[in-house]
Amino acid sequence: MTFGYPVIDIVPATRDDTPLILQFIKKLAEYEKLAHEVVATEDILRQTLFDGPRKYAEVIIAYCQRDADGPRIPVGFALFFHNFSTFLGRPGLYLEDLFIDPEFRGLGIGKKLLTQLAVIAKERQCGRYEWVVLDWNKPSREFYESLGAVPHAEWIIHRVEGASLDTLANM
Template identity: 45%
Template sequence: MPDPKQRDVFLRLRSATPITGYLALTIHIRPANTSDAALILRFITELAVYEKAEHEVVATVKDIEASLFSASSSAKSLICEMNGEPVGFCVYFFSYSTWLGKQGLYLEDLYVSPQSRGSGAGKQMLRHLARIACETGCGRFEWSVLDWNEPAIGFYESIGASAQSEWVRYRLAGDALTAFAEGAN
């Protein structure tokens, strides 16, 4: 098998036909379905481990099924497959920009397994989401990245995305959310 660090790897996005001397890869992005719930939870956990936040994952397969695949779900998920094997996922939802007067697409999570990074899988998922954003009339496509995740930051900048450093993100969660909702603060 050719060394992937050399230009001996030929990436084909639509055909699995091998070319002599090259490794042909097929990347396929598809909507996730209920039978993917355990896979999605596994990818979520792997992402949390990478982000040093594994202890924060409390979701169960049943939670994923209910939150992503119920009739009232506002979030959607995609599965990325390479040569028929799942290698990543993303979760997104539609937001709204008052300034633009249009909806936006917000990417909650994008994950590609370590052995498949650099294959084009992440870029294809982002491109797929960008197409969804354009096709549905979104005025923007946004996501967050941890400030120490230099590989992701470099990747996002390479596709033309720009950091929005003038905004600070806030979160109410768990007991703080409950306390505030009940009027404690």
């Protein structure tokens, strides 16, 4: 029994989950103090995750139930996609976002989401599974490291976006 929620399910998101996915994205952005950066809409997410010619990412959603017949409560999500390691010659799995509603943290839901992604990575013959975490987010960093994740501080993320992306594309 997990604090009154003995049933925890992790399921792939569907097109009908688009409003829920956007809600989780906005909650995560608030937690990270980046709400002002969210420009995603339900239409954009539907197009890029479900309806377009290419699915750019996938989502799994965590649900809790007090009992098998009770209502399913969506409590968290993970959004991920494939990258590629030239050194390994294999695809990798990249976790872009993971979020659990605060009142459901500490119940093992984050671990279940991360474990499910590890299973997916193994099934798809990925050579690695990685993500980044904000340097100030000590609880998350400690949690990830307790699961065997190793920080790679020598790698510095570089990003081109917005006007800089436009400028680079037009050179």
